[in-house]
Amino acid sequence: MALTTTPLVLILLTLIPFLTAQKAPAPAPSGPINITGIFDKAGQYTTLIRLLNETQQLTQIQSQLNSTSQGFTIFAPTDNAFQNLPSGALNDLSDEQKVQLILYHVTPKYYSLSDFLTVSNPVRTQASGKDGPWGLHFTSQGNQVNVSTGVVTVPINNALRQQFPLAVYQLDKVLLPSELFGAKSPDSSPAPKSSKTPSSKTPSSPIEGDAPAPSSTKKDDSAAGRNVGFGFVVGFGLICMGILF
Numbered sequence: 001m002a003l004t005t006t007p008l009v010l011i012l013l014t015l016i017p018f019l020t021a022q023k024a025p026a027p028a029p030s031g032p033i034n035i036t037g038i039f040d041k042a043g044q045y046t047t048l049i050r051l052l053n054e055t056q057q058l059t060q061i062q063s064q065l066n067s068t069s070q071g072f073t074i075f076a077p078t079d080n081a082f083q084n085l086p087s088g089a090l091n092d093l094s095d096e097q098k099v100q101l102i103l104y105h106v107t108p109k110y111y112s113l114s115d116f117l118t119v120s121n122p123v124r125t126q127a128s129g130k131d132g133p134w135g136l137h138f139t140s141q142g143n144q145v146n147v148s149t150g151v152v153t154v155p156i157n158n159a160l161r162q163q164f165p166l167a168v169y170q171l172d173k174v175l176l177p178s179e180l181f182g183a184k185s186p187d188s189s190p191a192p193k194s195s196k197t198p199s200s201k202t203p204s205s206p207i208e209g210d211a212p213a214p215s216s217t218k219k220d221d222s223a224a225g226r227n228v229g230f231g232f233v234v235g236f237g238l239i240c241m242g243i244l245f
Contacts, residue, residue: 033065033166039076042160042170047082055099061106071110071165075147075156077174085174089181097180103127104134104149104177110164113156116145127177134177147171150178 035058039045052058065072082090093101103126111119122135137148145156158170 032062035062035074035166035168038161038168044078044080045076047079048076051098051102055095055102057099057102057106065165068108068165070108071167073107073109073111073167073169075105075169075171075175076160077105077171081172081174093180100127100129100134100177101174101180104136105171105175107136110167112162112167113145113159113169116140116147116156117143129179131179134179136175147175149175151176151181 035052036049039049049058052061061072061074090098106126107123108126109124111123116138117140119138121137123138124133124135127134137150139146139148146153147156148154152173152175154171154173154175156169156171160168160170162168
């Protein structure tokens with residue numbers, strides 16, 4: 001009996017540590033991504049943070065990051081990039097245009113630097129207008145990636161964050177969309193009205209030779225009348241002379 005129970009006891013003693021051991025706690029889920037914290041840590045992004053807050057796009061992007069399956073990519077111009085803009089470039093924009101400018105720096109998809117080497121252009125951004133979404137164009141030379149808007153071209157060098165669902169890349173220029181800063185085609189204004197000279201109804205001067213010549217008929221009639229009268233007088237005189245003589 002003791003011999004048969006001994007192996008069973010040994011087995012139970014071996015299994016007890018596994019049965020009583022608590023499961024290791026699963027790693028706590030990471031908190032929401034702090035976009036402002038990324039910029040604060042890197043420094044030199046005061047203007048971008050201010051515009052993100054003024055346009056309320058920071059809250060929108062932060063919220064969408066928690067639900068997107070595609071991720072986001074943010075292109076982050078430095079303070080120097082904003083300072084190098086033409087004077088009044090930002091102040092001349094309406095509130096709606098400022099929103100479009102900020103969203104032009106955001107793509108609704110996560111892109112690593114290597115993704116830009118094979119991406120299909122144009123790459124859709126979060127900005128859009130009456131003609132649809134606004135796009136960016138990416139070119140590469142070796143491992144160097146450049147992004148172009150049609151107005152400016154700038155290299156992408158430094159990744160502030162490159163981990164799904166968010167990639168953030170430093171830019172030394174502000175991405176100026178051609179829809180806002182490009183050379184505007186002249187408006188199709190109506191053709192200027194041809195300056196028609198009012199038809200002046202001034203009497204046209206008589207053409208030489210067309211002016212009615214003095215009627216010679218009346219002169220002839222008058223002369224003929226005088227001749228008849230003169231002939232009558234002469235004839236009457238001759239009759240009188242014949243009677244006398």
